[in-house]
Amino acid sequence: MEKWFNVGKIVNTHGIKGEVRIISKTDFADERYKPGNTLFLFLEGSKEPLELLVKTHRTHKNFDLLTFDGFENVNEVEKFKNGVLKVPESQLGALDEGEFYFHEIVGCAVFTVDGEEIGKITEILTPGANDVWVIKPKNGGRDILIPYIEQIVKKVDVKEKIILIQPMEGLLS
Structure with missing residues (x-):
């Protein structure tokens, strides 16, 4: 289909x-x-x-x-x-390295580089200079917003649906 x-x-x-x-x-x-x-x-x-x-x-x-x-x-x-x-x-074009379609990112599980599971990405916001990924925390609570920037997002594996982040101080609190 x-x-x-x-x-x-x-x-x-x-x-x-x-x-x-x-x-x-x-x-x-x-x-x-x-x-x-x-x-x-x-x-x-x-x-x-x-x-x-x-x-x-x-x-x-x-x-x-x-x-x-x-x-x-x-x-x-x-x-x-x-x-x-x-x-x-079939009409979706190939993207450059480090670029992703929204449907590839939404639904990915997010972990810290230390292995702690944060939650799943539910939405992508495009407010300006960089995208912001919305994470629904695994333990409930308020959504977490992470900017899609090199300093935070360390690895994106769309095949395995896993994203590794290095949270900045205060990002997860």
């Missing part, structure tokens, strides 16, 4: 020539929305996704604007509103 990954949501149309406004959920918008790429539109109530070929891509304010082959005016894309654009796992 194909695994799908969300790359954006169509929130509105833009103009009269079939352009749609997207809130992007991908770190690779220029690559993902490149003309000629295929995206799959999942609409509520549809059993099968609609395969769309990207015709044009540009950015405007905080949105990505796309047109698709065969959809030339606003009336044809109006029904796409609130649809979610996804790609199959």
Whole structure:
């Protein structure tokens, strides 16, 4: 069974020539929305996704604007509103060393370099310069936030779903 990954949501149309406004959920918008790429539109109530070929891509304010082959005016894309654009796992590109997809990190068990189990990663926040990983502590309590930086995250093994950290003073208290 194909695994799908969300790359954006169509929130509105833009103009009269079939352009749609997207809130992007991908770190690779220029690559993902490149003309000629295929995206799959999942609409509520549809059993099968609609395969769309990207015709044009540009950015405007905080949105990505796309047109698709065969959809030339606003009336044809109006029904796409609130649809979610996804790609199959087979379209995920290779990442550089030290880079990971969110789905690879979420669910990983986190241990200190001394072997103490901290908990599991439940979410990834992207507030700015570096990602912040949210850990649900093994013993309950408040979530622990760790920045994804070299000084703290010492090893990431996505195959074994294990992450080793060197906590800074006060990080776990």
